[in-house]
Amino acid sequence: MVNSVVARNKKARFDYFIIETYEAGLVLTGTEIKSIRAGKVNLKDGYARVTGSEAWLYNVHISPYEKGTHYNHDPLRPRKLLLRAEEIKRLIGKTREKGLTLVPLSLYLKDNKWAKVELALVKGKAKHDKREAIAERDARRAMEKTLKRRE
Numbered sequence: 105m106v107n108s109v110v111a112r113n114k115k116a117r118f119d120y121f122i123i124e125t126y127e128a129g130l131v132l133t134g135t136e137i138k139s140i141r142a143g144k145v146n147l148k149d150g151y152a153r154v155t156g157s158e159a160w161l162y163n164v165h166i167s168p169y170e171k172g173t174h175y176n177h178d179p180l181r182p183r184k185l186l187l188r189a190e191e192i193k194r195l196i197g198k199t200r201e202k203g204l205t206l207v208p209l210s211l212y213l214k215d216n217k218w219a220k221v222e223l224a225l226v227k228g229k230a231k232h233d234k235r236e237a238i239a240e241r242d243a244r245r246a247m248e249k250t251l252k253r254r255e
């Protein structure tokens with residue numbers, strides 16, 4: 105099983121505390137999967153919402169297929185997520201808690217066939233938490249730099 109990552113949401117790991125992650129399939133049209141294979145995806149402002157007994161992915165930009173016709177897809181259309189019923193029930197309860205939301209972390213091709221999205225149940229970080237993350241990252245980089253010099 106080879107997973108090739110098409111797009112990552114780097115900002116999500118910086119802006120949120122990740123509580124749980126889920127793997128979900130996507131209901132796509134033909135031109136959408138062709139654009140995904142070409143790497144024309146942006147997850148930056150994306151989020152997911154559970155309505156009724158279905159989960160939907162919003163604000164994920166999949167560019168129109170360059171060689172498509174007038175049947176090309178809308179780049180920002182809501183896309184249905186394929187999750188198990190027990191996962192959806194669990195997410196309904198969790199997203200009703202104050203401050204928790206669903207955010208896509210990455211979109212990848214599983215076995216070079218199926219488009220999957222890694223969803224995360226997240227809680228927003230405060231400004232001081234973000235500063236701590238920046239300080240930790242800078243300290244880690246400085247440590248790696250000194251270790252490289254010693255070698």
